[in-house]
Amino acid sequence: MQKNPGRELILATKPFAKEIVWKSWLYSLSTLAVLIALVSGIYFLDNIFLRIACSLGAGLTMVRMFVIYHDHQHHTILNRSVPANILFTLYGIYILAPTSIWKRSHDYHHNHNSKLFSASIGSYPIMTKQRFLQASKAEQRGYLFIRHPLTIGFGYITMFIYGMCVRSFLSAPKRHWDSLIALIVHFGISAIVFVYLGWLTWLLAAIVPFLLAFMIGAYLFYAQHNFPGVTFREKDDWCYEEAAMSSSSYMVMNPFWKWVTANIGYHHIHHINSRIPFYRLPEVMAKLPQLAEAKTTSLNPWDIVACFKLKVWDPGTNSMVGLKEVYYPQPAISAITTAS
Numbered sequence: 421m422q423k424n425p426g427r428e429l430i431l432a433t434k435p436f437a438k439e440i441v442w443k444s445w446l447y448s449l450s451t452l453a454v455l456i457a458l459v460s461g462i463y464f465l466d467n468i469f470l471r472i473a474c475s476l477g478a479g480l481t482m483v484r485m486f487v488i489y490h491d492h493q494h495h496t497i498l499n500r501s502v503p504a505n506i507l508f509t510l511y512g513i514y515i516l517a518p519t520s521i522w523k524r525s526h527d528y529h530h531n532h533n534s535k536l537f538s539a540s541i542g543s544y545p546i547m548t549k550q551r552f553l554q555a556s557k558a559e560q561r562g563y564l565f566i567r568h569p570l571t572i573g574f575g576y577i578t579m580f581i582y583g584m585c586v587r588s589f590l591s592a593p594k595r596h597w598d599s600l601i602a603l604i605v606h607f608g609i610s611a612i613v614f615v616y617l618g619w620l621t622w623l624l625a626a627i628v629p630f631l632l633a634f635m636i637g638a639y640l641f642y643a644q645h646n647f648p649g650v651t652f653r654e655k656d657d658w659c660y661e662e663a664a665m666s667s668s669s670y671m672v673m674n675p676f677w678k679w680v681t682a683n684i685g686y687h688h689i690h691h692i693n694s695r696i697p698f699y700r701l702p703e704v705m706a707k708l709p710q711l712a713e714a715k716t717t718s719l720n721p722w723d724i725v726a727c728f729k730l731k732v733w734d735p736g737t738n739s740m741v742g743l744k745e746v747y748y749p750q751p752a753i754s755a756i757t758t759a760s
Contacts, residue, residue, distance in 0.1 A: 426661025429710060430692055436704045437496075437695035444497040447682075447699060448488055448504070452511075455481040462625045463617070475624040479632030480680045486515055486637060487682035487698060493523045494694045513605055515633075516580040518598035521588040530694060531660075533645065534652045534667030536733065544642055546652060549734045549746055567642075569728050575638025576630045581606075636680075643727045644669050644687040647717040650740055652733045664691035670714035677719060678702075688714040 458481060461474030489508050491497045498504035512518045529542030536546060547555070547563055555563070565571055571578050581603070589599040614622040651666040653659070671685035678685065686701035689711055696704060705711050717723045730740035 426659065426665070429665075429708070430661060432708055433689070433693040433696060433704055436700050436707075437693050439497045439697045440699075441498070443699055444697065445504075448498070448507070451481060451485050451488060451682075452507075455485055459625065459629075463621065471624055475628045476632060478625075479629035480636075482515065482629055482633035483636050483680050484682045485511060486517070486633070487684045489515065489517075490522075490526070490684075491682075491698050493519065493526065496695050497697050513598060513602045516602050516606060516630075517584050518596070518602045520596050520598050521584055530691065533691060534650070534663045535658045536652050536654045544646060547732050549732050549736070549741065552732045552746060564731065567646075567731065572638045572642050573635050574631075576634035579638045580630075580634050639724070640671070640681065640684060643717055643724070644671065644684075646730050646740065647715065647723075647727050648730070648740070649715040650730075651738065652740075661692065664688055665714055667691075668714075669717045670711075672716050672718045 455478060458474045458478040462471050462478065465471050465474065488497070489511050492499070492504065492508045493512075498508075509519055512522060525542035527542075532541075533543070536548065544567055545563060552560060552563070585599040585603045588596040589603075593600070610622065610626040613626050617625075645667060647669045650669070651662075653663070665688055668688040668691040670688050673681065673685045682698045683701045684690065684698070686705055689696065689701050689704050692711075717727060729742040731743050732741060732746055733739075734741045734745065
């Protein structure tokens with residue numbers, strides 16, 4: 421029987437798909453403690469520069485806590501713990517990604533990653549070059565708006581307040597009632613802070629951390645599946661293992677960003693086996709050399725620009741291309757031989 425390298429790779433990751441319970445609790449509670457301390461600093465410190473530092477630090481720590489929450493939603497860590505379930509349910513409401521919509525959309529994303537012509541639930545939409553050119557101007561503008569850097573930069577409003585909460589609740593109120601709770605809690609606390617503690621505290625506690633956290637989160641989610649070299653497939657040609665390695669990036673990061681993002685940069689490994697806890701992903705990378713073959717990107721400015729330039733999938737070149745290639749394709753160059 422012919423071997424399936426992709427399937428063998430998934431099987432090779434299985435020994436790592438076991439959590440170390442004390443580590444799961446340690447990283448969850450220590451991250452939560454750091455977040456609480458930073459938020460407290462915003463309210464109780466007198467020095468404005470320290471308060472600004474706490475505000476920015478809170479936003480970064482929210483990203484880390486969100487990735488840990490994301491692991492819990494995959495049933496990767498602390499799945500059978502009632503206290504953990506309560507903790508992460510509350511965090512999902514706080515972070516404007518309540519469990520009902522986050523788990524449903526994210527599970528769909530994992531099962532349809534890089535599949536052309538499927539619903540764009542839990543991911544950024546992808547049009548082929550032909551589909552884009554055939555679309556109406558309104559459809560083109562809507563598509564480009566969703567993928568625009570400003571839309572991603574303001575993920576706090578576009579992806580979380582509207583996408584995760586407003587749209588999910590309006591589409592299915594009974595299923596996503598917790599989306600309404602998240603909105604009420606978020607804007608209720610924000611209003612109380614503004615009225616009783618003033619605009620500066622409101623800005624530092626209720627706006628800056630969320631703007632920063634969701635900007636980073638929205639970009640990570642974009643760049644993990646929209647980067648130079650990414651591939652997309654139609655349903656009949658789609659393969660889970662290939663999608664994990666060819667359509668999910670390994671985002672190279674320094675130790676600081678690895679901490680902030682709780683190792684989500686090892687995204688190809690996460691898509692190969694989502695049951696591997698975030699703190700074991702570097703271990704898997706080190707012990708399975710074939711995982712180093714993943715396509716990479718980074719948080720360097722030039723890589724960010726390169727990712728944002730990608731707009732549509734071109735089956736002709738088997739690559740994502742920008743608008744310049746869509747409207748002004750390069751003519752094929754043919755070799756001309758002349759008799760001497």
